[in-house]
Amino acid sequence: MTDPVPLIHGARLDQEAVEPEHGRPHELIDPATGAAWATLTYGGEPEARRAVDSAAAALTPWAQVSGPGRAAVLRAVAAELRTEAVIDEFARLITRETGKRIAEARGEVGLSATFFEWFADTVSGRASQVWSHVPGLRHEVSSRALGVVAVLTPWNFPASIPARKIAPALAAGCTVVFKPSEVAPASGLYLAEIIDRHVPRGTVSTVVGEPAAISDIWLADRRVRGLTFTGSTRVGRILAAATAPRFTRSVLELGGNAPFVVLDDADLDDAVEVLMVAKYRNNGQSCIAANQVWAPARLADDLADRFRRSSEKLVIGDPTDESTTLGPLALASDPERIGVLIDSAGGDTWRTDVALPPAGHFIRPAVSVRPARDSALVTEEIFGPAVSVLGYDSLDEVLESVADGPYGLGGYVVGPQQRATEVARKLDVGIVGVNTGSPNTPQVPFAGLKDSGLGVEGSHLGLEAFLAPQTVAVGQ
Ligand code: NAD
Numbered sequence: 001m002t003d004p005v006p007l008i009h010g011a012r013l014d015q016e017a018v019e020p021e022h023g024r025p026h027e028l029i030d031p032a033t034g035a036a037w038a039t040l041t042y043g044g045e046p047e048a049r050r051a052v053d054s055a056a057a058a059l060t061p062w063a064q065v066s067g068p069g070r071a072a073v074l075r076a077v078a079a080e081l082r083t084e085a086v087i088d089e090f091a092r093l094i095t096r097e098t099g100k101r102i103a104e105a106r107g108e109v110g111l112s113a114t115f116f117e118w119f120a121d122t123v124s125g126r127a128s129q130v131w132s133h134v135p136g137l138r139h140e141v142s143s144r145a146l147g148v149v150a151v152l153t154p155w156n157f158p159a160s161i162p163a164r165k166i167a168p169a170l171a172a173g174c175t176v177v178f179k180p181s182e183v184a185p186a187s188g189l190y191l192a193e194i195i196d197r198h199v200p201r202g203t204v205s206t207v208v209g210e211p212a213a214i215s216d217i218w219l220a221d222r223r224v225r226g227l228t229f230t231g232s233t234r235v236g237r238i239l240a241a242a243t244a245p246r247f248t249r250s251v252l253e254l255g256g257n258a259p260f261v262v263l264d265d266a267d268l269d270d271a272v273e274v275l276m277v278a279k280y281r282n283n284g285q286s287c288i289a290a291n292q293v294w295a296p297a298r299l300a301d302d303l304a305d306r307f308r309r310s311s312e313k314l315v316i317g318d319p320t321d322e323s324t325t326l327g328p329l330a331l332a333s334d335p336e337r338i339g340v341l342i343d344s345a346g347g348d349t350w351r352t353d354v355a356l357p358p359a360g361h362f363i364r365p366a367v368s369v370r371p372a373r374d375s376a377l378v379t380e381e382i383f384g385p386a387v388s389v390l391g392y393d394s395l396d397e398v399l400e401s402v403a404d405g406p407y408g409l410g411g412y413v414v415g416p417q418q419r420a421t422e423v424a425r426k427l428d429v430g431i432v433g434v435n436t437g438s439p440n441t442p443q444v445p446f447a448g449l450k451d452s453g454l455g456v457e458g459s460h461l462g463l464e465a466f467l468a469p470q471t472v473a474v475g476q
Contacts (some may be wrong), residue, residue, distance in 0.1 A: 002243050005039055007142075008037070009041055010023060010041050011043035011208070012196070013050050015201050017189075018043075020042060020044060021040065021046045021047070023041030023042050023043065023209075024041070025042075026042050027039055028186065030096055030097070031097075031321055031327070033328060033360050036360070038186065040277070045217060048214045048217040051205035051218075052205075052217070055175040055177050055203070055205050056175070058202030059174070059175045059201060062175055062200060064173075066363070070125055072122050074171055076156055090105075090109045090190060090191075094159055094184075094202070097158065097186055098187075098282075099328040099361065102322065104282060104317060105319075108160045111442070112191065114442050115160065115238040115442050118167070118411065119170075122463050129141045137475060139472070140472045141469060144467065144468050145172050145173030145417070146465075146466050146467060147226065148281065149466060150215065151166055151177070151179070152179050153178075155181035162180060162188050164230075164462070172467050174226065175202065176203065177203070177205050177218055178206060179207055180208055181216050182208055182211065183330060192204055226419075226465070226466060228250070228455075228465065230253040230254075233254040233406075235255040239252065248430065252454040253448060253452075253453045253457060254287075254409075255381045256288055257380065257406075258289060258380060258429070259291070259402050259429070260293045261411070261414070262298070264296040265416055268302060268306055269306065271303065272306045273310075275293065275437070276437070279387055280325070280436075281383060281438075282382065283319075284384040284385035285330060285384060287410070288431065289410075291378075293388065293389045294392050299391075303389060308352075308367055312352050312354075316354055316362060322342075326365065329362075330454065334363070335362065338366075338385075339363070342377060345368045345371035346372040349366060349367070349368050349369075350366065366387075367386070371388045379406075391449055394425060399423075406450055406451040407450060408428050409452035410439065411424070411429040412434075412437065412439075413432060417434065421433045430448050431444075431447075440451075443458065443459060444459050447461075
């Protein structure tokens with residue numbers, strides 16, 4: 001007899017798990033085995049409407065709590081996220097539903113806590129402003145909570161991306177309607193449960209279900225004043241259109257196609273070390289994962305070969321095993337999708353020659369050397385453990401190609417620090433790692449250009465997204 005799969009309710013409203021009224025069952029798949037590990041009942045229209053009602057009712061009292069008062073609540077959430085029991089349980093859940101390696105999953109829980117701490121500090125540090133610019137007038141400028149905010153998130157960082165959005169929204173005094181990805185909803189529901197233990201009733205309402213059915217209800221409701229979305233460029237466009245009728249204030253963090261530029265005087269082993277991090281983080285499923293590797297034409301084969309040898313040492317397997325260095329892909333369809341990208345790219349292709357586990361969404365890492373520049377492998381986001389290696393004759397050629405491409409999220413430059421930094425400043429992307437594969441942290445802005453999105457997350461600017469300035473001019 002196998003254990004029965006647990007049943008998870010796809011709604012959490014007024015601080016309780018709620019059984020959806022018309023919930024159809026949705027299987028949650030463990031990417032490491034390909035088997036269902038839980039059944040979630042989809043929330044729908046009644047839960048989506050109740051979520052906005054609760055968030056709207058909770059708005060004024062929450063917005064009226066002082067900044068330091070809200071900061072204290074955020075710090076309490078962070079403290080709970082930093083307890084050993086929560087780190088352990090939360091990390092196991094993240095690994096279960098995404099296939100993320102367990103050590104990275106623990107890191108993600110820590111990162112989620114840092115977002116709550118950072119935005120607690122940021123809101124505590126804000127000062128009110130009263131100025132007199134015109135004789136006889138006193139200008140009071142205040143920042144008020146934007147209102148109810150819709151938070152829609154992807155599966156690849158199912159804890160830290162919701163934290164990156166919910167923490168600043170709550171810090172600003174907003175209340176939240178939250179829809180985690182249906183691919184990895186349990187992590188979002190778990191985070192919501194932790195937050196619920198510290199905030200007033202209705203402050204955060206969570207519904208998982210048919211994505212458009214829920215977002216359409218939320219974005220059509222006048223009480224929802226803001227949208228913060230992370231996900232694909234395709235869905236970002238759908239949501240941008242849905243927000244157009246009411247000009248809903250939006251942050252859209254979308255797809256990327258990060259260039260990884262190796263300078264002609266770079267140490268190639270150092271470059272490979274950085275590339276291993278930039279490529280294989282989260283099993284290659286990060287929006288700033290290195291996609292197109294640019295090496296001076298005479299070094300491209302050498303670099304590809306060193307990267308191949310390094311990738312051959314990856315231990316592919318069970319992501320809960322601490323010795324695993326590459327886990328499965330989250331989606332069952334992704335090994336085939338990435339295989340097609342590689343096979344149709346027209347480059348010299350190499351794949352690691354290792355046995356894959358018998359079940360689960362595993363794939364051999366692949367490198368395509370000199371693929372067609374207009375192949376989808378080069379022009380689209382890969383989102384998995386594969387790269388293209390392109391040879392360049394001049395750096396201008398690389399900078400122009402990046403500037404002309406549709407995406408502008410992350411990038412990397414490897415080489416002697418001063419020159420590499422100068423090249424990084426010219427790269428047409430929002431965040432660049434110079435000799436590091438991990439450029440991002442909650443304290444700095446994260447903002448895509450072009451088709452990679454709109455608005456800023458992280459830093460103090462991540463809080464501004466949820467504030468509405470008001471000026472009151474008082475005649476003296
Ligand atoms: P996705 O766009 O498929 O889904 C993201 C969210 O949108 C999910 O909650 C999903 O339920 C919802 N959604 C899907 N279809 C919808 C529709 N028609 N209407 C409304 N909502 C809908 O993305 P994903 O596969 O979950 O995540 C991977 C993508 O996210 C990649 O493109 C990656 O680059 C991007 N991403 C970007 C960042 C960033 O900060 N820029 C970070 C992580 C991931």
